[in-house]
Amino acid sequence: MTNLMTRWRRTPAVLAVGAALALGACGSDDDESASTSNSAASTTATTATETIDYAPIQDYLYEHTQRLVDDTATLQRDAEAYYALAESVDFDYAELLRTRRAETERLVRALQRDLRTANPSYEQMEGVVAGVPELADYDVIIDAGSDGSDPESAVPFSIRTPGGRTFRQPGNFFALVETSVFGTEPRFTVRGVRPDLNGDGRVVFGEALPDADFLVATARDFHTQAVELDESAHRWEPAPEDVFTAVVVMTPTMSEYFEAWKNSRFVAGDRATESGFVGTSRLSDIADILGGLVLVYDSIEPSIGQVDAEQAKQTGQSLRRLTAFAQRLRDEEAGGRRFTPGDADTLGGEAQDQAEAIAGQVSQAAAQLDITLEN
DSSP states (O other): OOOOOTTTTEEEOOOOOOSSOOOOOOOHHHHHHHHHHHHHHHHHHHHHHHHHHHHHHHHHHHHHHHHHHHHHHHHHHHHHHHHHHHHHTTTOOOHHHHHHHHHHHHHHHHHHHHHHHHHHHHHHHHHHHTTTTHHHHHIIIIIIOTTSSSSBBBBBOEEEEETTTTTEEEOOOHHHHHHHHHHHGGGGGGGSOOTTTSSSSOOOOOOOOOOOOHHHHHHHHHHHHHHHHHHHHHHHHOOOHHHHHHHHHTTTTTHHHHHHHTTTTHHHGOOOOSSOOOOOOOOHHHHHHHHHHHHHHHHHHHHEEEEEEEHHHHHHHHHHEEEEHHHHHHHHHHHHOOOOHHHHHHHHHHHHHEEEEEEHHHHHHHTTOOOOEEO
């Protein structure tokens, strides 16, 4: 859940092609030669960018926006069922556990599964959504924005519940649902009732009583935003600066992802300072995001290859190695390996170094192709 609100300030940084040429006082031949050279370079750049095949990126994006629409519809359905169950006992949650404990547990577990299912549907396309200026606001709303305590990165919405409460700029939708259904944010859960869902006398991680009034409103709005993202994705008309910017901006974010992973339950356990990233490991998110960026790079590599074939190939290989690195860590963790905070720092540093090198190479290629990037 990267904080991208400050990243998009809409201040283009134009990357010039080649070195600046000094103009001589009486060098008409030099002027003509420079003009001819610049014209040839511009023609080459234009021809190269015309070869970009956007169809795979668009198809990938459309597939994932539709998946998110479907997943959030399922989440809303289960949130509505949980709300109806709580309403049936007039939102007396102690009574709910006393008389409908098994059904309550089933719905909470279903909501947790819904969230885990929706997570990769978004993360796999986040490199495109968050990296493209026209779509980036949806990343803030859905996955990256903070609550109102940080005005620079806060989400631009509030949630109004059926019960008449308003939660002003509460945070992004994934965080809201996750911390509610896993019980890691007290504001979004029931207070004063022990969430012993299975009735064994103990409350362990994963047993939670979401505030049904808050959860159903959040799930409804989340689905609405997923639908709007899908519609906006279909209206998006990709340009070279969009896809190059996506790779340049989204690749070198490894250190913040690894820092969030280090502070999550997956590494820190009960000492975790992150209330989110509890349903799915941040390592899974990293691998998913990088996988989407590989797809984007595949579409721009032929263009880069027209100005520097060896560099284009090398950059693609580097991005694939970084993706394989993240996937290996994800799989090792899923297989039972426990990483330490020190591991997270070391691995995050390695990943960041690789990512910055890749972003630098793509940025350099953009300059050679006379492509304007946004920072």
